Amino acid sequence: MKRIILFIFFIVGIVFLGNSQENSGFSKNDSLQSLLDISNNLTYKYKIKESLEYAIKAVNYAYQLDNDHYKAEAYYLMAYNYNTLVDYKNAEQYFRKSLEYAEKSSDSLLVLWNYNGLGNVFSEGYKDLESSLDFYHRATNLGKKLHNPMEYMTPVINLAWVYIDIEEYDKAYPYLVEAERLVTESNDIQGFCEVRYLKGRYAFGKKDFDQAEAYFKESIELSKKHDMLLELSYLYKASAELHEKLGDLPAAYQDMKLYNEYKDKLYDKERLKQIEVASISFNVDEYKREIELANREKDYQISIAKNNRIINLISIIALIFLLGAAFFFFIGYRSKKRLNNVLKDKNLQLSEAKSEAEKLTQAKSQFISTVSHELRTPLYGVVGITSLLLEDKDILEKHKKLLDSLKFSGDYLLNLINNVLQISKIESKKVRLAKTPTNLFKLSQNLLNSFEYQAKSKDNVLILDVDNKLPTSLNVDSLKLSEILINLIGNASKFTENGKIWLRIKILALEKNTIKIRYEIEDNGVGIPEDKKDFVFEKFSQVDRESNKLEGTGLGLSIVKNLLTMMGSKIYLESNEGRGTKFYFDLELEILKEEHKLAGAKRNNGATTVYRRILVAEDNKINQIVTKNLLNLIGYDCIIVENGFNAIQMIKKEDFDLVLMDLNMPYLNGNEATKRIREFDKTTPIIALTAAELGEVEEECIAIGMNDVINKPLNKGDLRDIISRNLL
Known part of the structure; x- marks a missing residue:
């Protein structure tokens, strides 16, 4: 939460910077000041790209005028925008440039805010608390000289916050006392709530739980009165941790509900939409600029x-x-x-x-x-x-229907997130092929079976047609191929009712070590109009969306096209409106000997018959509940710890058959914990739990000694399979 507080203070600082110009002894330029004002206003609207453009123009203009103060202001805006984009490397670079010119122009206020900015970069970005504290101390010393409680209050609160975060409560206390005096003098309601929150955390750290609860309640009542969504979100989270420590789980659960409620209000859909539009517009604008420069050349x-x-x-x-x-x-x-x-x-x-x-x-x-x-x-x-x-077999039918709808919505949103992330990775060329021995018949059969429920709900028949001469083991990236087929089968199911959907594998050419096959996905649904065929593979393209009720983002076919291009193939389309659609593509694959371990085989659907103990390292309380219940459902007993340090201690004291290790945890993350465990335990299987893309973390996890990686959110089948595979 410290970073968000800095964000709020940064915005206030821009206003003070504008006011300080009258006393800084330089000639004011209306045109240049207008560029800075526009850039600053655009940051409030999360139009980061446009704000950066105006800031860069302001830098260039400031160099033409050779005005150090304006250079400092423009570089500060650039640094602030990069900090918003969590690009800490560029944020640090431009904060330092702004600091250089602020010192040249003797603008103490700009110097103070750049110290704060650098403190934020090193604290939240680089996790370098020593450097962060150094910058905050510089800002504090400078704030005393300015004789302005509002400016001096910012680094004081940040210093108290950092020391509490690292649990050095005795060092935090003097700054808490000073911060309380400053917020009282300045009558700053928001600052008062933050200080009460920090004093509550201080009392919590000192085991004075009654005092901590009193501070939290006082701050919550005041934040509610003034509708402070940000403060309410982290106050309820802290209160939930306190009630959990006291063993009052109902109160902790209620606090977590309120925390999620206020967090959702804080990050509303419109704000996320603006950020998404701003980030997606980057590629388009930069592409136009490259075309313009190419034409000039x-x-x-x-x-x-x-x-x-x-x-x-x-x-x-x-x-x-x-x-x-x-x-x-x-x-x-x-x-x-x-x-x-x-x-x-x-x-x-x-x-x-x-x-x-x-x-x-x-x-x-x-x-x-x-x-x-x-x-x-x-x-x-x-x-x-x-x-x-x-x-739960005893659940009422009306509740079951509501839960089915909730799960469908959750799965749909997860699929949307995965599609957006996949498009981003493809565009940034981070996707790599990973070929494995694969049984295409079993892989295709399993994928088609996964659409059985959806097919029954729309009275569709699924048909698998595979050439009998298809070899058992082929070398192919089964994950990428599965993603292609899931998008194409899902597309066919979306546009077909009371019909048939065919998945065919045809052999075009067969030699000793290679085979050329053709995948066909055909339906007899609504078909695609002739004038729409050229656009269906473009991002966010949908056929006649305004006249039908079909859902989707329009990303699936674009992902299919890009993945097939990576695999050296191309997608083809045949369709007649009202008669159906057929997509097909060709792959040339290497034939492998059958002793290779095959991807695509069916999972073991039975529960385990052997008693096993599993250690789960997971800091999120909700995730702990879900993981524990899933393990119980498939027949495993588990013990849960909240961080990597506790996991190491537990493994030293007791024997476990397997460890499920979350990668992002406080105190000691999953990667560091695994490295230390492997120093004294080389055999216990460790499986990484991550919400990140597998391709981004898998190589590093295997390199440090983990045995496997599984993606959140977990489902019972995948969790059972990966545990069984690593316990064999």
């Missing part, structure tokens, strides 16, 4: 070619007119040299623009990845608890 190339023809013509004339040859040659040489210099400058500008585009693309990908991870974590609780409730 082309124009210069044409200009050079034209001048070269003139030079050649002059050379021919020079053979006839010897006296004029030297003169015309000199003119041509000068012209060519000048144009070459211009071309070099343009090429340099193009290179710089390309570099900036790559930085923005990287920031966008990191932002989408972070948001996707944060959305997956609460979804695990929603989907997991719903699945557990559906396992």
Whole structure:
């Protein structure tokens, strides 16, 4: 929460920066100030791309005027925007530039806020608390000299917050006392709530639970009175932790509900929509800029070619007119040299623009990845608890229908998140093929069976047609192929009612070590109009969405097209409106010997018959409940710990058959815990639990000694399979 508080103080600081211009001893420029004001206003609307553009324009203008103060302000806005995008490397770079020019222009207020910004980068971004504390102390010392309680209060609160976070309560106490004095003098309601919250955490850390509860209640009542959503969200979370410590689980559960309620209000759909639109617009704008620069380069190339023809013509004339040859040659040489210099400058500008585009693309990908991870974590609780409730045989039918609808909505939202993340990874070229021995018949059969419930609900018949000569073991990326088939079968099911859906595997060519096959997915549904066929593979494209009730994001076929391109293939479409649609693609694959371990085999649907003890390392309370109940359903006993340090201690004291290790935990994360466990225990299987994309973490997890990785949210079948596989 410290970072969000800094964010709020940063915005307040912009206003103070504008006011400080009257006393900083420099000439005010209305045009430049207008650029800075526009950039600042755009940050409130989460239009980060546009805000960066105006900030960059302001930097360039400030350099033309050679005005150090305006350079400092413009670089500060750039740093602030990169901090919002969690691009801490660029945020640090521009905070330091802003600090350099703020010191040159003797603007103490700008210096203070840059110290705060750097403290935030090192605390929240680099987790370097020593450097973070150094910057906050600098801001505190400077704040005393400004004689402004509002400015001095910010770093004081941050220092108290950091020391409480690292549980150095004695060092935090003097800053708590000073912060309470400052908020009282300035009559700052928000600051008062934050100080009461920190004093509650201080009392909690000192085991004074009654005092902690009193501070939390006082701050909650005041925050409710003034509708402070941010403060209410982290206050209820802290209160939930306190009640859990006291053993009052009903009160802790109620606090967690209120925490999620206020967190949802704080991050409403419209705000997320604006951030998503801003991040998606990055690619389009940068692509247009690259095209424009490419056209300029082309124009210069044409200009050079034209001048070269003139030079050649002059050379021919020079053979006839010897006296004029030297003169015309000199003119041509000068012209060519000048144009070459211009071309070099343009090429340099193009290179710089390309570099900036790559930085923005990287920031966008990191932002989408972070948001996707944060959305997956609460979804695990929603989907997991719903699945557990559906396992209850005594549930009323009317409640079962509501739970089915809730689970469908959760699965749909999870699929949407995965599709957006997959598109982002493909565009940033982070997707890699991982071929494994695969039984295509069993893989296709399992995928088709997974659509059985959906098919029955729409009175559709699923038909699998596979050539009998298809080899048992083929070398292919089974995960990518599964994703392609799931999108195509799902698309066919969406547009078909009371019909048939065929999944066919045909052999086009068969040799000793290679085979060429064709996958066909055909339905007799509504079909695709002729004028829509050229657009169905574009992102967010949907056929006649306004006139039907079919859901979807329009990303599935775009993902299919990109994945097949990676696999060296191409998707083809045949369709007649009202008669159905057929998609097909060809793959040339290596034939493997049958002793290879095959992907695509059916899972063991029975429960375990052997008593096993499993250690679960998971910090999220809801995830603990879901994981424990899933393990109980499939026949395993488990013990739960909240962080990596406790997991190490538990394994040293007791024997476990397997460990489920969450990667992101406080105090000691899953990766570090695994490294330490492997120092004294080389045999106990460790399976990583993660809400991130498997491709982003799998290689590192295996390298440090983990045996396998499974993605959240968990389901009973996948969890049973991966445990069985690692206990064999």
